[in-house]
Amino acid sequence: MRTRPDAAALQVLALAIPLTLALGMAACGGGGAGPSPAVITAQPADQSVVAGSTAAFSVTASGATRYQWQRSSDGGASFADLAGSTSATLTLTAVPLADDGHRFRAVVSNSGGSVTSNAALLTVTALPALLITTPSPLPPAMVNTPYSFQLTASGGTPPFTWSIAAGVLPAGLALDAPTGLISGTPTAAASYGPTIQVSDSADPRQSDTRSFDINVDPQCDVGLGSATVAGAPITVEGKFCPQAGVPPGTPNAAGITFATWTETYAYGGGSYYEVVGVWFSAATGQVDSMSFYLNDPTRSILWNCSSAASAPPLCANVTVDLVSGTVTFVDSVLGQNGTVSSPITLNGVLAY
Numbered sequence: 001m002r003t004r005p006d007a008a009a010l011q012v013l014a015l016a017i018p019l020t021l022a023l024g025m026a027a028c029g030g031g032g033a034g035p036s037p038a039v040i041t042a043q044p045a046d047q048s049v050v051a052g053s054t055a056a057f058s059v060t061a062s063g064a065t066r067y068q069w070q071r072s073s074d075g076g077a078s079f080a081d082l083a084g085s086t087s088a089t090l091t092l093t094a095v096p097l098a099d100d101g102h103r104f105r106a107v108v109s110n111s112g113g114s115v116t117s118n119a120a121l122l123t124v125t126a127l128p129a130l131l132i133t134t135p136s137p138l139p140p141a142m143v144n145t146p147y148s149f150q151l152t153a154s155g156g157t158p159p160f161t162w163s164i165a166a167g168v169l170p171a172g173l174a175l176d177a178p179t180g181l182i183s184g185t186p187t188a189a190a191s192y193g194p195t196i197q198v199s200d201s202a203d204p205r206q207s208d209t210r211s212f213d214i215n216v217d218p219q220c221d222v223g224l225g226s227a228t229v230a231g232a233p234i235t236v237e238g239k240f241c242p243q244a245g246v247p248p249g250t251p252n253a254a255g256i257t258f259a260t261w262t263e264t265y266a267y268g269g270g271s272y273y274e275v276v277g278v279w280f281s282a283a284t285g286q287v288d289s290m291s292f293y294l295n296d297p298t299r300s301i302l303w304n305c306s307s308a309a310s311a312p313p314l315c316a317n318v319t320v321d322l323v324s325g326t327v328t329f330v331d332s333v334l335g336q337n338g339t340v341s342s343p344i345t346l347n348g349v350l351a352y
Contacts (some may be wrong), residue, residue: 130156151180157201227348
């Protein structure tokens, strides 16, 4: 005969079953909270770069174990994963102009889930054209005198490479390909017209060419002295190196005699010459007047000074030494056509 459990036993059993289930769930982890998703604390920022350079986007997140960067090329309507871009920073090298307007975002995740960052905008501007900015002609060189001149360029993507595209540099001079420095010691007087090219490191590569005139003058002092000339046209080359001279002759009725010096040279495609003349007292060396004359294929210009107050500028800082046969200039100013306009300044010593 089956006996029925009493009420007390049933009550104990009813209490034991929920307790056993609870303990079992706790042992299996079913009653605890799961891990929290990562939290983004710094969003990627918009970037603006020049085509061919590098752009970088970064995201900062706490609790993250994985990153996946995505790109949108349709204004953010859709995104696609970027293969291999699984770190907190996305670096894009040699960015093409075609990437202008693309958007980039990061999906940050851990075992608790994932969260997506804001989309950052990439703005790409066209690379400035590569241009040689050094004007022609180049500063003149002189035989057996060290020479150094730096070519310059703007735009493009450094580093640059310089080369001679046509013609040659003067003998003794060389062009440094990485820097664009022309240097050396020229060995022969002549006029040259090389075409120089510069190329950059962009892909596709840009280049620019320009033709230059460079003149190599004979050694300056051939026994007649030399002078620097400030303020004159570039064809004067900033100096006066006479190759011939006429010593003082018989004084005129006022006791004035004169000495002259001449420089003739090739420059670019033409022939040029300059003449310096000094009129002075044969007895005392007192300067009466002085002139500097330039004649080139496009112009003839005369600068002068005088001891007469009515014909400015006044000759100053010009000393004639009758014993040594020299004329010394110390910041001596001559005006164009007997005026104080467009002056030039001489410094140096000429011998007659």
